[in-house]
Amino acid sequence: MLNYTYTFFLDAPDVWQTRLQDPASSTMEGILVFNKHILFIILVIVLLVGWLLVSTIINYQEFDNSQVWNFFHSNPLEIVWTSLPALTLLTLSSPSFSLLYSMDEISIPDFSIKILGHQWFWSYEISDFRSCLQTKTLKYTCYMLNSEELHNCKGFFRNLETNKRVILPTNTHMRLLVSAVDVLHSWTIPSFGLKIDACPGRLNQMNLFIKRFGVFFGQCSEICGVNHGFMPIVLLVLPLRQYHYLIMSSLENYPKSN
Ligand SMILES: [Cu+2]
Known part of the structure; x- marks a missing residue:
């Protein structure tokens, strides 16, 4: 039995907790926002890759499509699948570095x-x-x-x-x-x-x-x-x-x- 008057402001982890704890500093608030930002990008990537995988399995099964037999190289495709991950990493790196360096900042302490x-x-x-x-x-x-x-x-x-x-x-x-x-x-x-x-x-x-x-x-x-x-x-x-x-x-x- 917990004493609720005592535990009212406790920031202890819950049983089987999987989420991050509630923030009490601006650093943690930044981490939570960044976490949501990353989760959104991960969701988009998972959906895109999943859709590509499933559609490839369904549409090109047993190599019965004549287009597949003759397809060996595509420059536009190379450019797209190289630049897309690079751009994705860039959108991740900018908030990540600003958060990292904000943690290192030392103001005049009391x-x-x-x-x-x-x-x-x-x-x-x-x-x-x-x-x-x-x-x-x-x-x-x-x-x-x-x-x-x-x-x-x-x-x-x-x-x-x-x-x-x-x-x-x-x-x-x-x-x-x-x-x-x-x-x-x-x-x-x-x-x-x-x-x-x-x-x-x-x-x-x-x-x-x-x-x-x-x-x-x-x-x-x-x-x-x-x-x-x-x-x-x-x-x-x-x-x-x-x-x-x-x-x-x-x-x-x-x-x-x-
Ligand atoms: Cu230790």
Whole structure:
């Protein structure tokens, strides 16, 4: 039984879901539009090829048509079936590249979040509040809740919940700095259209701007060892004002660190 007051804004995947998740960032909105664009072109190609195949089988069976016996080469046909796929690829490449490069754009961030992949959990650090809060760095280490811990938590998802939720604000430009301490991992949130590789010894960065509040789920997307499937990501995204209130009050009670 799910607790619906709690799950109202959950962006968890449905059972046997085959569609993409609802977008929460402009990147994911772009991916959804591009997906529909591609699906339309695929549909046209499938119908065209299917029609050609069926009509060829029906009209030219057993080579009883004299036209077929004498047909070996056609320049117009060569031009058409070379240029048509080229044009199709061009119509796909233009929105694809603009979407790809829009993801790489880094605007001036309001704050940065450091994300580290470990075997097999994620840790987070936010140190941009230090100047106003006397050298306090927010640090989270998020482990998956096992089935015994989930037993008393109504509405929680098996293999998808963590002991702590990373709290982020809406309508804020954030910079994600992602790395790993041991092996390759990948920090992925489907609703944001985000997938960043976490490589040991290398720092990857990406811009994040979340458009709506809710609880968002993700998982590691790079096979990283025996418990790769058990290091989920849970984000609680709050309206900016609530976020500030929560962060300020939690930092007041937070132990001092470097
Ligand atoms: Cu992994």
